[in-house]
Amino acid sequence: MLTKETVNKSINNLPDTFTIDELIEKLIFMEKVEEGFQQSEAGKVISN
Numbered sequence: 001m002l003t004k005e006t007v008n009k010s011i012n013n014l015p016d017t018f019t020i021d022e023l024i025e026k027l028i029f030m031e032k033v034e035e036g037f038q039q040s041e042a043g044k045v046i047s048n
Contacts, residue, residue: 001034002027002030002031002034006030006034007027007030010026010027010030011023014026
């Protein structure tokens with residue numbers, strides 16, 4: 001789950017002008033990465 005702090009940092013790193021689609025794409029990416037970290041910490045990984 002994303003935190004307000006993480007989202008605020010992400011928004012502050014965007015250029016001065018951006019589209020809603022770019023913002024949503026970045027938020028979805030951040031959520032997926034965070035989900036992957038949580039799964040890794042919980043041992044829910046498959047080794048190749």
